Amino acid sequence: MGSAGGSWKLADHPKLPKGKVIALIVLDGWGEAKPDQYNCIHVAETPTMDSLKNGVPDKWRLVRAHGTAVGLPTEDDMGNSEVGHNALGAGRIFAQGAKLVDSALESGKIYKGEGFKYIKEVFETGTLHLIGLLSDGGVHSRLDQVQLLLKGAVEHGAKRIRLHVLTDGRDVLDGSSVKFAETLEEDLAKLREKGVDAQIASGGGRMYVTMDRYENDWSVVKRGWDAQVLGEAPYKFKNAVEAIKTLRAEPKANDQYLPPFVIVDDSGKPVGPIVDGDAVVTFNFRADRMVMAAKAFEYADFDKFDRVRVPKIRYAGMLQYDGELKLPTRYLVDPPEIDRTSGEYLTYNGVRTFACSETVKFGHVTFFWNGNRSGCFNPEMEEYVEIPSDSGISFNVQPKMKALEIAEKARDAILSKKFEQVRVNLPNGDMVGHTGDIEATIVACKAADEAVKMILDTVEQVGGIYVVTADHGNAEDMVKRNKTGQPLLDKSGNIQILTSHTLEPVPIAIGGPGLAPGVRFRKDLPRGGLANVAATMINLHGFEAPADYEPSLIEVVDN
Ligand SMILES: O=C(O)[C@@H](CO)OP(=O)(O)O
Ligand SMILES: [Mn+2]
Ligand SMILES: [Mn+2]
Missing domain, CATH: 3.40.1450.10 (BPG-independent phosphoglycerate mutase, domain B)
Structure with missing residues (x-):
């Protein structure tokens, strides 16, 4: 395995500086859907995520997170963590398992x-x-x-x-x-x-x-x-x-x-x-x-x-x-050969990375992110922290999970000034969404939003950049629906709870005091998906992405 053309050196981005700390937050199972009572993200108090959505229009958008956009056979295939994090980290779409x-x-x-x-x-x-x-x-x-x-x-x-x-x-x-x-x-x-x-x-x-x-x-x-x-x-x-x-x-x-x-x-x-x-x-x-x-x-x-x-x-x-x-x-x-991931490139180009989640999602931001590969590329450049998950429970009984602890670790990593990329996965929307417990999922979404707030506040404090996104939908739709979007009822007239992921797109938001003036989402990638995020991150770290990566979602316009 080696880099394309044999070199790991990335070209300097013509306009964007290096050395900024970037907090990259992946909300697991957080899609965008029509607001109704079965959309737990809509029902929950999520002021931080709401403010990103309703903030600067060219710094929030949706990206595709299911089907062919993440290497799955058809557009009827819902997204999932494996293919989502693979695409996010690798910057290209690989035919998946x-x-x-x-x-x-x-x-x-x-x-x-x-x-x-x-x-x-x-x-x-x-x-x-x-x-x-x-x-x-x-x-x-x-x-x-x-x-x-x-x-x-x-x-x-x-x-x-x-x-x-x-x-x-x-x-x-x-x-x-x-x-x-x-x-x-x-x-x-x-x-x-x-x-x-x-x-x-x-x-x-x-x-x-x-x-x-x-x-x-x-x-x-x-x-x-x-x-x-x-x-x-x-x-x-x-x-x-x-x-x-x-x-x-x-x-x-x-x-x-x-x-x-x-x-x-x-x-x-x-x-x-x-x-x-x-x-x-x-x-x-x-x-x-x-x-x-x-x-x-x-x-x-x-x-x-x-x-x-x-x-x-x-x-x-x-x-x-x-x-x-x-x-x-x-x-x-043969498994997909996911090579030359963004994580590997960044270690060769001096970007130090911190990654953290709790056990049940730890491998998502490390193993899946790095193309189904255990461990660090370069332990001197990377630190991966796992917060032990509660075991033996179904997460509707602890819907806040370890969101706060993950946010605290991210905060400390940002304040330590030892890293340029601080990457976390917040599991709540997904893990609690899978239990089918609507009340608990609402609590879960609120907890994830509070964790995002803590991290964004820290980014603000140090003059950094944030990128907030998700890997696929889950908590935004908790009911099985018919073709017109109406909840389906079972034989006894009860709604059919949807415990699974969804086909919905997910949000991505960029911002923070360290974001160079003139950075905004391009308008010419309406079908952009998770695989476009890696090049976006590489740009924000001050480099041009490898030529075969899916294009970056951002452009820099002169103000
Ligand atoms: O729990 C899991 O294994 C899957 C659902 O089957 O969820 P995720 O892709 O979010 O990890
Ligand atoms: Mn997931
Ligand atoms: Mn899941």
Whole structure:
């Protein structure tokens, strides 16, 4: 990997000075939508964000944060943190996991790659286990890809297949897990008719089983290991649809947090623990919530929990989840090669960076920002600070999360004069928005706005610059709507709560006493998106952006 043309040196910007401190704030899950009672950002008191919007017209605008603007297959794909932060940090639009897997399945290339050949070796004698998120959300995985992979695996000789499914309810409506499990069961029944021994073997809700991220709570991954590998879980059922329906009937149950279960045969024996000689594929394409499980499957030295039994398996990820750690070693589809990110350029050009969030979003402003790469580029130029998140709770009970602490860290970093870029992610709108709790999400939005205020006040104090934006929508729309925008009601006449991200654009605002006179948003990029932000930042740091970056959103006019 190297810079384009071999040089990391960026040309000086003809008009903009270097050395200003820039606070870059990413509000997670903060889109712009029609103001109504289900728009929590509108309902919440958000005087700081309101003043940016209603302030100087050429210093606030919207940018696209979903679909093709962030490398997703279609304009119906909502934005998400991975693709959003990748685009923000890398300044270019890369075809993302969802799209790369689609192409590899369509062309059949997936079956010709090293990863598939590796797992195929066991098809004669062992079981193929597929583990991942069961929905059509398109953020971490997609059911149609799993269906194609199943078909392809059978065509290539798989004779015994076990699925370990994680129910969603976060990228799709709560309750939709039943329908996804039914669809999968129908497919598996057809395979069984053809003589393939295929079954769902275990399951559990994505936020409670397997899909933790950034090492926030290893017990989540352990619950998955116990069910999938050891065949042990507190609940045992004869089939997955019955399991999901029964567990959902418990008071306050929801798809995201279903407890782990295993499927057992008539004699009560689990139908699909993972044993020596088996192959395992984690079929999520998105990295963050698979890295921990990948470590458990791949690392010989592992002390995060007692694995009890470590089967000798052939393991592959749908993608390689961490390019720096080369984790996992084997994978079915090559990940996007996100190189020459703005963070890397800036370290070569003397810009010192501070990045901070709380655990649940820490990797977003570091790992995703830097193109799915762990760690700093140059520890002498960068400091990354993680504030521990509360674990074991759903964030509607603590909607303020660590917003204030993140803002205080940003404030101290700005006042320290040790950094030119101070970058934070404020998680509230997103993490609380995903709970579907409207009251709590309103509190969350207010807390995020207060954090923005603290950071902007500090920028004011030191004569710096601010850039405030978001990675995708969430809190601005909490209800499922019909085509005309009216809330959809369920059979009992209740509104259907939208826990997922949205297709909405997100705001970006620039300002601060350090912003050179004459800087304003250009008018000729009406379709600008998140990928245009990196060049904008590089300009504000006093440099020209690399030629192949998406164009900067700003221009400098003579006053
Ligand atoms: O929680 C997550 O994994 C996703 C939603 O599936 O949200 P975000 O992209 O904001 O991290
Ligand atoms: Mn996000
Ligand atoms: Mn989210």
